[in-house]
Amino acid sequence: MSGRTLFDKVWAAHEVVAETSDTPAVLYIDLHLIHEVTSPQAFSLLQSLGLPVRRPERTLATMDHSTPTTTEQVFGNVPIKVDAAAKQVRQLERNAAEFGIELFGMRDARRGIVHVISPELGCTQPGMTIVCGDSHTSTHGAFGALAFGIGTTEVGHVLATQSLLQRKPKSFAVNVNGKLRQGVTAKDLILSIIGRIGVSGGTGHVFEYQGPAIRGLSMDERMTVCNMSIEAGARAGMIAPDEITFDYLKDTPRAPKGRDWDAALARWRTLNSDLDAKFDASVDIDATEIEPMITYGTNPGMAVPIGGAIPDTIGDAGFDKALRYMGFHNGEGMLGKPVNVVFIGSCTNGRLEDLQAAARILKGRKVAPGVHLLIVPGSQQIKLKAEASGLGEIFRAAGADWRESGCSMCLGMNGDTVGAGQYSISTSNRNFEGRQGVGARTLLVSPLTAAASAVTGKITDPRELI
Amino acid sequence: MQSVKRFRSKTVVIAASNVDTDQIIPARFLTTTTKEGLGKQLFADWRYRSDGAPDADFILNRPEARGAEILVAGRNFGCGSSREHAPWALLDYGFRAVISTEIADIFRGNSLKNGLLPIVVDEPTSQWLLEHPGAEVDVDLQAVRLILPTGRAVSFPIEAFARHCLLNGIDELGYLRSKLPCIERHEAALSGALVE
Ligand code: SF4
Numbered sequence: 001m002s003g004r005t006l007f008d009k010v011w012a013a014h015e016v017v018a019e020t021s022d023t024p025a026v027l028y029i030d031l032h033l034i035h036e037v038t039s040p041q042a043f044s045l046l047q048s049l050g051l052p053v054r055r056p057e058r059t060l061a062t063m064d065h066s067t068p069t070t071t072e073q074v075f076g077n078v079p080i081k082v083d084a085a086a087k088q089v090r091q092l093e094r095n096a097a098e099f100g101i102e103l104f105g106m107r108d109a110r111r112g113i114v115h116v117i118s119p120e121l122g123c124t125q126p127g128m129t130i131v132c133g134d135s136h137t138s139t140h141g142a143f144g145a146l147a148f149g150i151g152t153t154e155v156g157h158v159l160a161t162q163s164l165l166q167r168k169p170k171s172f173a174v175n176v177n178g179k180l181r182q183g184v185t186a187k188d189l190i191l192s193i194i195g196r197i198g199v200s201g202g203t204g205h206v207f208e209y210q211g212p213a214i215r216g217l218s219m220d221e222r223m224t225v226c227n228m229s230i231e232a233g234a235r236a237g238m239i240a241p242d243e244i245t246f247d248y249l250k251d252t253p254r255a256p257k258g259r260d261w262d263a264a265l266a267r268w269r270t271l272n273s274d275l276d277a278k279f280d281a282s283v284d285i286d287a288t289e290i291e292p293m294i295t296y297g298t299n300p301g302m303a304v305p306i307g308g309a310i311p312d313t314i315g316d317a318g319f320d321k322a323l324r325y326m327g328f329h330n331g332e333g334m335l336g337k338p339v340n341v342v343f344i345g346s347c348t349n350g351r352l353e354d355l356q357a358a359a360r361i362l363k364g365r366k367v368a369p370g371v372h373l374l375i376v377p378g379s380q381q382i383k384l385k386a387e388a389s390g391l392g393e394i395f396r397a398a399g400a401d402w403r404e405s406g407c408s409m410c411l412g413m414n415g416d417t418v419g420a421g422q423y424s425i426s427t428s429n430r431n432f433e434g435r436q437g438v439g440a441r442t443l444l445v446s447p448l449t450a451a452a453s454a455v456t457g458k459i460t461d462p463r464e465l466i
Numbered sequence: 467m468q469s470v471k472r473f474r475s476k477t478v479v480i481a482a483s484n485v486d487t488d489q490i491i492p493a494r495f496l497t498t499t500t501k502e503g504l505g506k507q508l509f510a511d512w513r514y515r516s517d518g519a520p521d522a523d524f525i526l527n528r529p530e531a532r533g534a535e536i537l538v539a540g541r542n543f544g545c546g547s548s549r550e551h552a553p554w555a556l557l558d559y560g561f562r563a564v565i566s567t568e569i570a571d572i573f574r575g576n577s578l579k580n581g582l583l584p585i586v587v588d589e590p591t592s593q594w595l596l597e598h599p600g601a602e603v604d605v606d607l608q609a610v611r612l613i614l615p616t617g618r619a620v621s622f623p624i625e626a627f628a629r630h631c632l633l634n635g636i637d638e639l640g641y642l643r644s645k646l647p648c649i650e651r652h653e654a655a656l657s658g659a660l661v662e
Contacts, residue, residue: 038550040499045639149548150575152550153638157639162649165638167625199542203542203568299545317482318482321482413496430488435488438492
C-alpha cells in the first residue's frame with residue numbers, strides 16, 4: 001500500500017460513515033464558523049423543523065461581511081447606514097442568543113473577519129475539519145486543517161448534525177521549490193500559482209502546498225497562500241503543520257494548555273504526507289523566478305509580473321470582454337498606470353504582517369494627491385496591535401483612511417465601494433466585474449505593491465521604494 | 467423539495483467562460499434573510515443599465531429568452547463565492563438546469579441541494595449548444611441524459627445520491643439525521659482534545 005497524504009489522514013479521521021457508490025461519506029465537522037450573510041436562511045430552516053444546534057460549543061459566530069468600518073458606526077452612536085446590513089446583524093444576534101452560540105458582536109474586541117479571528121484565537125488547529133458558509137474557508141488549511149466553504153443549505157446541515165454529506169475530493173500537490181526573493185510576497189506566489197494552474201485547474205481537488213519555499217513562510221503568509229486556493233477552483237488548500245505552526249498556536253487563547261498541549265502536539269506531529277504518498281495531480285513551481293504580480297483582467301488567473309505587459313491573447317473569449325471592462329489594451333505594460341483607490345485589507349492580506357509590510361513603505365511618505373488609501377485590519381485584535389506598535393500613527397500620518405475591521409471593500413457590501421470606472425489596487429482576492437462596486441476595476445496585488453502604488457499614484461514596483 | 471425527473475425546454479446561451487457568482491448575483495443583494503425573490507436581481511449588473519432600465523442587448527431581456535428553463539454557459543460556470551443565493555436566483559428566475567463543460571464545485575453542490583441541475587457535458591456537445599441558442603433540449607434525470615433536437619442523446623455525470631434525492635424529492639438532511647447514531651459514536655470516541 002502506498003503512503004497517505006495529509007488530506008487522506010485528516011479525511012479518514014473524520015469519516016463517520018464511509019462513502020459508497022450510492023451514498024457520499026458522512027464527514028464530522030470539528031469547527032463551524034458562522035457569519036451574518038450566509039446563515040439567516042439556515043437558522044430559519046432549523047426553526048421551521050424545531051431543531052436545536054447540535055453542538056453549539058463547536059460553532060463560532062462573528063459579523064464581518066456587511067458591517068461598517070467607520071469608528072462612529074462601530075463604537076459611536078451613529079446607526080449602521082446600510083439598512084439591510086443592520087437587519088442581518090440584528091438577526092445574527094437573535095439567532096446566536098436563541099441557539100446558544102458564542103458570537104463576537106459588533107463591539108467585541110475579538111470581532112473580525114471570520115478567517116482572521118479563528119486562527120488568532122487558536123480555534124483553528126491542525127488536523128481539524130472546519131467549514132463556513134464562505135469560500136475562503138480554505139485559509140484555515142494553513143494549519144494542516146481540512147477547511148472548505150459550504151453553501152447555506154449545508155450550513156443548516158452542520159448546525160443540525162455537526163456533519164456533512166461529502167464525496168472525497170482528489171489530491172493535488174503544489175510543490176514550491178527555491179525561495180522568494182526580496183520584495184516578493186506570499187500574495188505574489190499564490191497569484192503566480194493560480195496563473196499556472198488556471199482558475200478552474202483545481203476543481204474537484206484539495207491542494208497540499210509543499211516544498212522549501214512553503215516551509216520558509218510565516219503563518220500569516222501561509223494563510224495568504226491557502227486563502228486563495230479557491231481562486232484556482234480547489235475545494236481546500238493545506239500545509240502540513242510544523243514548528244512555525246506550533247509556535248504560532250502556543251500562546252493563542254484557545255489552544256490546548258499544559259498536558260493537553262503536549263498531547264495535541266504529539267498528535268499534530270503525525271500530520272504530514274507520507275514520503276511515498278501518491279497525489280492525483282501535481283505541479284512544480286520555482287519560487288526564485290517569481291516577481292511581484294498584478295492582475296489585469298477580471299479573474300485572479302489573469303495576472304502578470306508587475307514589470308510585464310498584458311498578453312496579446314490567452315485564447316479565451318472572456319479575454320477581450322475583460323480588457324474592455326478594465327479599459328486596458330493587449331500588449332500594454334502595467335507599470336505607471338493611474339490609480340484611484342488603494343485597498344489594504346481582507347482575509348487574504350489584512351493580517352498584522354501585511355500591515356507591517358505596508359507600513360514599511362508608507363513610513364515617512366504621503367499618499368499621492370487624489371488617491372484614496374483605505375486600510376482595514378482583518379480583526380479588532382490586529383487593529384489594537386497595529387495601534388500599539390505605532391502602525392496606526394504611520395498610516396494616519398501618510399494620509400490613509402484607517403478603519404475598524406471587516407470585509408469592507410473586498411466585496412463592498414457595507415457601503416465601502418469603489419466608484420464606476422475607477423481603478424482599485426487591492427490586496428483582496430477577487431477582481432471579478434463589479435466585485436468592489438458597480439463598474440469598479442480591481443487589480444489584485446500584495447500589500448507592498450498596494451502601498452507603493454498609493455504613494456506614487458500609479459502602478460509601482462514596490463522594490464523601488466523598499 | 468420538489469422532485470425533478472424530466473423536462474423539456476428551449477435554451478438560453480451565455481457563452482462567457484468563468485461566470486462567477488458575483489455576476490450571477492452581486493454582493494449588494496446578499497443582505498436578504500430569505501431565499502425568495504432573488505430572480506429579479508439575477509445577473510443584475512449585466513441585465514440592467516446604470517439607470518436601472520433593462521439593457522435590451524442582454525440576452526435575458528430579449529424576447530427569445532422568455533420562458534427558457536435551461537441556461538447554456540461557457541466553461542467554469544459558478545466559480546467564486548459560495549453564496550447559495552446564486553442557485554436561488556437562477557431558480558427564482560425560472561431556470562431548472564445549467565449546462566457547461568465545467569461547473570465549479572461549491573456552486574454545483576448548492577445547485578443540487580435546491581433542485582437546479584448542474585449538467586456537465588463534453589466539449590463538442592457544449593459547442594453545439596453554444597452555437598444553437600434556443601434549441602429545444604430534453605433533460606431526463608431518470609436516464610441521466612439530454613436529448614438534443616438532432617435526436618442525439620448525451621449522457622451526463624451526476625452524483626448518485628443527489629440524483630436519488632432529486633428524483634424522489636427527498637431532503638438530504640433527513641438522511642443525514644438518520645445517521646445520528648453513527649455521529650454520536652464518533653463523538654464519543656473523540657479524545658475531547660480536538661476542540662476545547
Ligand atoms: S474579506 Fe473578502 S473574501 Fe474574505 S471573507 Fe470577507 S468578503 Fe470574503
